[in-house]
Amino acid sequence: MNKVVMYTTGYCPFCTRAEMLLTQRGVTQIEKIRIDEDTAQRAIMMERTGRRTVPQIYIGETHVGGFDDLSALDREGKLIPLLNG
Template structure:
């Protein structure tokens, strides 16, 4: 299963929903980068993704985007193959 990295904050409902969806798809480990605790990582996130909002989700080297992007990918049938790729 591909490595999942999620930039998030402690009070983000979309982060929680994204985590729940990933777990429903068999993800057991999510590397969480808390940009509210580590402000320097916010710059890293914005540089990598070009976005300012959380969550920002990577599956392997693929930037999926936020929760809406993740849910749309799942509905289109593209999430599981991406998770299974590694």
């Protein structure tokens, strides 16, 4: 299974929903990068993604985007293949 990395903050309902969806699809480990605790990570996230909001999710080397993007990928049947590599 591809590694999942999620840029997040301490309180983020969309991050929680993204984590729930990923767990339902079989993900057992998510590397969470807290941008509210490390401003350098916030800058890195913005540079990598071009976005300012959380969550920002990577599956393997693929930038999925936020929760809406993740959810759309799941509805299209593309999330599980991406997770499985």
